[in-house]
Amino acid sequence: MKKKNKETGLKPFISLLLTLKIPKLALAIGLLASLITTLVGLVVPLLTKNLVDGFSFDSLSAPLIAGIGVAFIVQAIINGISIYLLSMVGQRVVAGLRERMWAQLIRLRVGYFDQHSSGETVSRVVNDTGVVRNLITDHFPSFATGIISIIGAVIILVILDWKMTLVMMLAVPLTIAVMIPLGRQMAKISRNLQDETAHFTGHVQQTLGEIRLMKSSTAEDTEETRGIQGIHKLFTLGMKEAKIYALIAPLMYLVVMVVIVSIIGYGGIRVANGEMSTGSLVAFLLYLFQIIVPMATFARFFTELQKAKGATERIIGILELPLEEQQQKPDMDIAGKTLRLDGLSFAYDKGETVLENVSFEAQPGEMIAFAGPSGGGKTTVFGLIERFYEPLSGEISIGNTPIDEISIASWRDQIGYVSQESAMMGGTIRENLTYGLPDSRTIPAEELWRVARMAYAEDFIRAFADGLDTEVGERGVKLSGGQRQRIAIARAFLRDPKILMMDEATASLDSQSEGIVQQALSRLMEGRTTLVIAHRLSTIVDADKIVFIEKGCVTGIGTHRQLTASHSLYREFAEQQLT
Known part of the structure; x- marks a missing residue:
């Protein structure tokens, strides 16, 4: 996913929100409650004006005091309802956004994950959607009610005293002139901060995920240095963000204090001259605070809006990626059908060609083995058969049907991969x-024990105190390599695949485990079309057909005896390993 240099507008952000299921009733009630809260808040200074202008113990009006008290209570209750409902809307929207992203991610092509670290992708799902949630839940309600409060307060102030209002409004152009350049700078910093956070998250996840490799390589110092570098980058960007806030807050405070002092000074003179009542001045100041407080939050809102726009760009970038399967395709039973690869060529991400004009076929029940130097393209062939990737040219078919005309789920359900x-x-x-x-959830334990027995895994599973409910740890780290292999074989037995593919299935095992696993594999292969990759020729000498691949090309196909007689490199491999 390429980063776009141009600034993202508001349209993609709004369009993205409109595609989600927004609880419209809760949103309407929440905004209405905010409006009522704001309107009630606008009434309070008028009541206060009347209270101050007629202030004396004898003239205290019980209805007036009660009115002020009721206004405060109603405002508090309705405000609480508004905050809860708007927060619920924000949480629902972001939950829907995360659901869409998750459903999209797990159906993306494998090539995407070859190019992007899992940590970076996790950051997009968690952090970027969190930015959108903060804007919707925390900042948008304040912005909406703030606009209403400011408009209402200004209208009332103009009615109360237009001259005083004019003095106050002189601060608006000054504030805007200061905030716009600072806001642009904050947007740039925020975008860089999000990118660096995603990169750092990816590094942390990768390091912790390969903790054994890191420790066995005594790479603690190296990883500490890399981690500290990432932390310092985040710290530097965080401090740049803090500098902007450090400028915004004092400038806002300065503007506010200048306006307040000006209003008090000018208003005091008018009160002294009898042009204005004391209650009007108090009401004016209260309305002034109803304008100043929202304006102070606007800077934060526009900062979060810039962050959300950047996050939206990344979210949309993921949501617009092509899926593995763009349209629904029919299921198909592949039992008893011949698998054919015809003229297959492939390159990763339009780079150097990995496979070129690869062709062979596997008859039902045959064992087809793949041999050749490392890096020749054997595992890539498996990736293409599994439909992890699309070939540049050529075709894979089962029977007379190209496999890309069958639904991916149906195809993979009938393939066992060890x-x-x-x-x-x-x-x-x-x-x-x-x-x-x-x-x-409905598969009986007896069936699980049956496949475990067939994979020679029953004994070691029963030796665990919790049996089938034994926790295996992250990526199965609590089990040995041989135990993991036998569980993988038992899983394949349970799925009863029509085609079995095995990629170096015993290469990393000790001799005892290899013997047991090989027995389980032999049992699993019975009656199935089997494709096997093996560096050790002793495991494939009895194959019905051996496909020799080097540098992405098939240079020989035949039985062990045929290739030994006709293929010089295969004969060299056989002499090294079998004699």
């Missing part, structure tokens, strides 16, 4: 076995 890493989710063994299955 990788070298055997990725696991944090949670229990049960949750990992049933991960992704639609009826996972």
Whole structure:
């Protein structure tokens, strides 16, 4: 996702909000309550004026005092209702925005995640939407009611005394002249701060996610230095933001004090000359505060608005990315059908070609093995079959149907994938076995024990005190490599795939674990079309067909005996490993 240099306007921000489900009734009632609160607040200075002008113990009016008291109570109650409802609207809007982003993210193409760190993406979902929430929940209600308060107060002030109002309004152009350049500077700083926060979040998540690598490499000092550099960048940007606030607050205070002193001085002279009552002056000052307080919050509102515009640009950037599957496609049973790759070429992100004109086919029930030097493109072939990526040219088909005409969910549901890493989710063994299955909660324990037994995983699972409910830790760190592999195989048994793909499934295991896992894999492969990547030729010598790939090209296809006789590099591999 490329960063846009041009400034984002308000239109995308408003358009984004309008696409969400906004609780219209709560919003209307909340804004109405804010309006009532503001109008009640505008009545209080008038009541105070009457109280001051007729002030004496003998002339104290019980209805007037009661009116002021009721006005305060009503204002407090309605204001509380308004704050709650508008906060609920803000929370609902942001929850809806996060739901859309999450649903979008998990359906994006794998290529997006190749180019963006998970921490940066997390920051977009959490931090950027949080900025939008703060604007809607905290700052927009204050801005809306502040506008109403200012307009109402100015109208009443003009009616009370237009000359005094004119003196007060002289401060407005001065305030605007100061705030506009400061606001632009704040917008630039805020955008940089958001970008740096996302980058820092990504670095922290990556470091903590690979904590074992970091410690085994004794890279604590390196990571400490990198972390401190990121913290200092955030500190520097935070201090730049603080400088702007440090300018805004005193300038606002200065303007306010000048206006108040001017009003008191000028008003005092008019009261002394009998041109104005004392109550009018008091009311004027109270209305002045009803103008000044909202104006003091406007600077903060426009700062948050600039942040929200920047956040919106990033959010929309994610929401507009193409999904893996743009339209609904039919399901298809692929059992008993031939898998074909015809003239397949591929490059990551339009870079150097990784695969070029790759073709082969796998008949139902066949075992097809892939061999060749590291980096030749074997794992990329698997990525294309899994539809993690789209080929630049060529076609993958099952039977006579191109796989891109089948729904991705239907296609992947019928493929079992056992990788070298055997990725696991944090949670229990049960949750990992049933991960992704639609009826996972209803699968009986007997069925889970059956597939565990077939994968030679039953004994070690029963040895845990909690059995199937044993927590495996983040990415399965509480289990050994062999245990993780056997759970991955049990998961594949449970899904009963039509096509099985194995990428170096035993490469990282010790000899004892490898023997057990190999037995489980042999059992899993029975009766299925199987694609295997292996550096150790001893595991694939009995394959129905071996596809030799080097530098992205298929340079030989045949049985072990055929390739040994006809392919010099394969023969060299075989002599090194098998003799």
